[in-house]
Amino acid sequence: MAMLEIHNLHVEVDGNEILRGVDLKVEAGEVHAIMGPNGSGKSTLAQTLAGHEAYEVTQGDVSFLGHADFLEMPPEERARLGFFLAFQYPVEIPGISNAYFLQSSVNEIRKSHGLPELDAIEFQDLLAEKMEQVNVPMQFADRNVNEGFSGGEKKRNEILQMAVLEPRMCVLDETDSGLDIDALRIVSEGINKLRSKERGFILVTHYQRLLDYVKPDYVHVLYRGRLVKSGGPELAAELEAKGYDWIRQTADV
């Protein structure tokens, strides 16, 4: 059984069906890219997997690490199992430092695995190590969560969280959007450093450019709530060359 298995997933938002039967298997160590035009359901898939209550699953199922009841779990339990969503629009939390936020997060996850909590000093060491790993400036620790961060800094902060929490499955929702070329390179390097045999990735993206830096094993095209095309990295290049109209023409018939 694959680490993440999505079977015939149908999702509604405010009564509108957005996902209309998605099937996908992701093994540990694999990187899958999901591309698609705006409105195809990419973010819906990411938010549904993370457990946002506004997304109602009407059909289908998802299993993660053998947990067939994954969709019944509240978001925090999914995170504790090792599921991670890097948000397209990370929220700003005034008054709470990044370090405190992440320490609380790490300790909740550790507690759920029966591990002792990290004290402030142990956590500082961990955080410093991870900041170096993904090339994030030390000031990030004391700044309030995403408050006053530029678009690029917010995305880098998501990668830092991913590094600290060491999830098994990472879904990156349009992490490349709003990044200039330097920020895109830094973020991509961070992702590449976190690739491992134990960890799976789904990169949700509109453009090919992220995939120039982070080489996917598989590329899927999501269109009108279904994965209409799957292939290797060459599919991304083809999409870039031909545009999404090419998909529309083949899929709408």
Next chain:
Amino acid sequence: MIPTTSNALWPHFDEDSGRVQSLGGPAWLQTIRRAGVERFAELGLPTHRQEAWRFTNVAPIVKAGFRPALNQPGRTVTAEEVTPLLYCPSWPRIVFVDGVYAPGLGRLQGLPAGVTLGSLATAIAAGDVSVEQHLAKHASETSGFVAMNNALLHDGAYLHVPDGVTLDEPVHILYLATGAREAAAHPRNLVILGAAAKAAVVESYVGLGTSAAYLTNLVSEFVLGEKASLHRHKIVEEGAAGHHLESAAVVQGRESVVESYAMTLTGRTVRNELNVSLAGDGARAELKGLYLNDGERLIDNYLQVTHAAPHCYSRMGYKGVLDGASNAVFTGKVHVLPGAQKTDSNQLNNNLLLSGDATIDTKPQLEIFADDVKCTHGATIGGFPREHLFYFQSRGMTAAMAHAILTYGFASEVVHAIAVPELRARLAKYVFDKYSPK
């Protein structure tokens, strides 16, 4: 002539005001007291029919009929009891117990030459001309409680920083209530900063481990000369049944700067009234507050800023956390008088509602009689956005934990703006311990 109606308003008022007058003092002081008696009879006690007291019911306080302790505190307070209340042992401090000056607990040394810190009664007895010049000249009788304070005026904290002098350390003014005699205190603070003088003041109002009912009826006056700078921090930690009613007046000279923090942590009924007069060209006032409400408590912050001169700047930023069946009131009034051109003013009141039974009445108001001004105001009441909670949950934390951390973050923003490190650290810990996940 003393009107005979006062006893009907407040039990034993005539007798108590007579006792205060019999303590003696210069003629000008007796005049203030007698005028207070008369004004009290005229004004009576505030009722909900008065706009300024619409949501603040003082009937339970009146009914209790608290009487002033005068020269006799409810019990003796030891230095060991005071130590944990100090933010820094080296700060100069003045201590009152049940409104009665406690010289043995204070520390008046270590101030620069020319600075006076001491009891108001002592300064009056010594014939301090600045006291005569300013006492009761700035706090207007906005309610019967101010008149009552004038009528019973006896003692309080007095700080005078002469022209050009800067205090290196904050001055700590501590009022301790023992609750031992269910008494009232009517303290009077007077702070005078000369031209270009700089000072930080921390005022603590503490119920000393008491669950008894009592009243602190406080009036404070702050006078700032040209280019003076005052950082004022008022920390209300009254007892669970302690009532605290305050009217403070701040009068600012040309280009003076006030940064004020009103932090209401505990107390049964707390009213922080702050009247700021920007009387000199280019004066600036930054007024911040935090109120943490729960149970069945009442917290009323009543602020008035009068822009009386051009080029003045004022900010109000008050935040409240409202839990249980508590009630909170926020009134922020900005008056821009004719001629106060280039006024820059903003009012903001944010309320976090943690319980469906808690209430907040918030009213930012503007009254503008000048045409070239920039005035904005706003208020919010609510909980946390779903997206914030989801963000925490997606990182492994429960919604309950997210609530607690977000509440801490909301409240700690005001605390983190405080410039005095010892105070900031203590308050941050208080807010953290109160709201952070257990």
